[in-house]
Amino acid sequence: MSQFAINILFVGASFAIYIGIAIWAKAGSTKDFYVAGGGVHPITNGMAIGADWMSAASFISMAGLIAAGGYANSTFLMGWTGGYVLLALLLAPYLRKFGKFTVPEFIGDRFYSRTARMVAVVCLIVASLTYVIGQMAGAGVAFSRFLEVDATTGLIIAAVVVFFYSVLGGMKGITYTQVAQYIVLIIAYTIPAVFISLELTGNPLPPLGLFSDHSASGQPLLAKLNEVVTALGFDAYTAMVDNKLNMVLFTLSLMIGTAGLPHVIMRFFTVPKVADARWSAGWALVFIGLLYLTAPAVASMARLNLMTTIYPDMAGQVENYDAAAANPLAYEDRPEWIRTWEETGLITFEDKNNDGNIQFYNDGASFEDRGWEGNELSVNNDILVLANPEIANLPSWVIGLIAAGGLAAALSTAAGLLLAISSAISHDLIKGAINPGITERGELRAARISMSVAIVVATYLGANPPGFAAQVVALAFGIAAASLFPVLMMGIFSKRVNNKGAIAGMLSGLIFTLVYIFIYKGWFFIPGTNNLADTPENWVLGISPLSIGAVGAIVNFAVAYLVSKSSEEPPREIQELVESVRYPKGAGGAINH
């Protein structure tokens, strides 16, 4: 059977399962649609959160980023997991007790203000929509690579599939679909990792393999990798980072952003009790941890595999490696996987010195003295996970599995985000402000219509990407970190913060963060409109635009506190509401509103 047929088989079979589940769990009421009827088990919910959370960025890009950046990009690992501690301790149990459907609804009720609710709706839609565009684009690329169609066709297939199960099923369908997607994606991620770890270190568990000895050289894997990359002029894989302030703030931004992303918070409304919300967060992180502990192993092993593929004589024991005398791979002899990925344009080779060999080293180093004309190979970080099975010569069914897993990751997150958007529009905007008397049927219809519109918008923008994939994700996290998380937290932990404080806090955090990003990345991301070049020398105190969300969150906290302090106390019934949210008793009843 051809690779194409195998891919079709795996992708088709997994989709049949998702759509089957969506039809089986079709939503009958708004409660089913928004919170899956409120009766999901914590372990099931934990798995669903895992799939919801782990997007194309986690599945496809993260290992590549770590492979390229080594220690410096550990921020993604800590940031995207550490946010769950904040969620579990500071938000999930209380929002579950509050027992409403959406994040803006909590903000509107707690701060007794329709304006606050509408500001929250805006923050939510901007954050979720920017995030979903990235997912659609990712799914489109994966479809086009594995189904051998062009990118636009891939994107349209992705949109149709998302449309089917998220619009039909709502949260109930999505929950069980996501459980299936989690299982598909984790198997797809770990199988190649296990084989590669076995091959390189003899250890079948990749997280342990990362710190084991490299079989071919007898050195520890990471020491071997450091030796190989520094010999070719790259920074050591485990090298320290000079700008610690930026690294701390970037990690903090990702953590607060994680805890403030509405599509993740919503998942905690689906369990029966407050105690279950706490357990759910723990289970979610266990399931996420399975991938996040494997990713750094995949990263270092893929990097080592790539280097030793190009420089075969570095595979074994090398001491005082002389890069100038090295024998790089002849371009003619390149393995099949390089040929395949060259076709997609994600690996490119340019024979600068016309010797027919692949010269692969850091451009910044002084290799020109040795008669080399510069690095000749560029490899897109995003392909590492997808190419891994091919690099390790695994059977073709593993490639089919990876295809299904990557798509599961992108589509489950897209579905979760679309749900957050549609409920903000139908529940908060339409029912909460425009037409409070709307029937349940009408609201459900509005939710489905807004979800369809969001899919169309996301598909359109995914097909015509404004060319800022990484910035989109940073913006989504920055917005969530700087706007939603601080007011949610203060709403629970402070009785003193009032409506004026919350609105001023959200707006100042949001605007501060957006302006800082736009100054370096261009206004509304339009190329050429940036005021300063996006380089470390121009950053204020060395804080990159990707890390600014953490500062925005601090601004939000400070403004909300000061404005509240200088205006009247919240009314008595609001203080009682805050009180009641703090105690878990009676959450079971609260969902039957």
Next chain:
Amino acid sequence: MADEKTNAEAYWKANVRLITGCLIVWALVSYGCAILLRPLLSSIPVGGTDLGFWFAQQGSILTFIGLIFFYAWKMNRLDKQYGLEE
């Protein structure tokens, strides 16, 4: 009524104390061991690198998981102790 109120206040205080403790550990492993204090930990070798690198790539994630389960378990006990469980 008054008793119920003091009971609830004591519960909330215990909760906030627990959260603070957990967050100190949370910050210590990630921002502390993995980033700021890494040079101090560089003399402790772990599989070809140092302990700080291990914390950055695995140690903090494992600690986070432990923290959430510890918090959930401890809170369930507090819920029972103060008669506030469901």
